Amino acid sequence: MTVNPTDVLLVIDVQPDFLPGGPLAVAEGDQIIPLINRLGQRFQEVVLTQDWHPPMHISFASTHGKQPFSDTVEAAYGTQSLWPDHTLQDSPGAAVAPALHLPHAGLIVRKGFRRDVDSYSAFLENDHRTPTGLGGYLRERNLNRLFLCGLAWDYCVGFSALDASSLGFETVVIEDAVRGIDPKAMEAMTTRWQDAGIRHIHSGDLLG
Known part of the structure; x- marks a missing residue:
């Protein structure tokens, strides 16, 4: 597969708090970093995302006196899963992973x-209403095909891919450059990708 000047490598949430040893670690999350670095060399256009939470964020179990992973709360926008405190603004765990180059x-x-x-x-x-501005940035620069990698398959990568597709971008997930949290949730997300017409490929399709 040829990488074009209008293609983008979209690298989702490769941050220390999501890597082994972090409070919300994704298993083997660190193992994809060398591959992402190699992929990045093929793309003129690269965009990174950072989870960037303030203290007492709605997603923190500690904010509500509840247990992470198992408990939920009802927010104005629906059911909110609860997690350990993670990616606090300006903390080392919220930085871009140092090994990511x-x-x-x-x-x-x-x-x-x-x-x-x-x-x-x-x-x-x-x-599902408040935009981050990424869609506008991509459109203004006439960037129209997105290749996603990073963390995690069943959450931030998954929902980013779904939203990218719904916004009209050609969307491709580089499956061996992604890691996930829960196998059942990953399977469910993959089904949603297929229903949305989102392709998932192996890095070898790009790197040869």
Whole structure:
């Protein structure tokens, strides 16, 4: 598969708090970083996202005195899963992972910085109404095919892919450059991708 000048590598949430040893670690999340670095060399256009939460964020179990992973709360936009405190603004765990080497990235999109709404997608917050501005950036620059990688398959990568497709972008997931949290949720997300016409490929299709 040929990478074109109007293609974008969209790297989702490769941050220390989501890597092994972090409070919301994705298994083997660190193992995809060398591959993402190699992929980045093929793309003129690279965009990164950062989860970027304030203290007492709605997604933190500690905010509600509840248990992470198992408990939920009802937000104005629906049921909110609860997680350990993670990616606190300006903390080392919220930084771009030091091993990620994509110096030519033209944009870093921060999401989840509003206390009362979570944001899995790179395009829309979880209310499905509030845009991050990424769609406008891509359109203004005539960038129309997105290749997604990063963390995690069943959450931020998954919902970013769905929103990208619904906004009219040709959307491709590089499956071996993504890791997930829950196998059942990953399977369900993959079905949603298929229903939306989202392709998923192997990195070898790009790297040869």
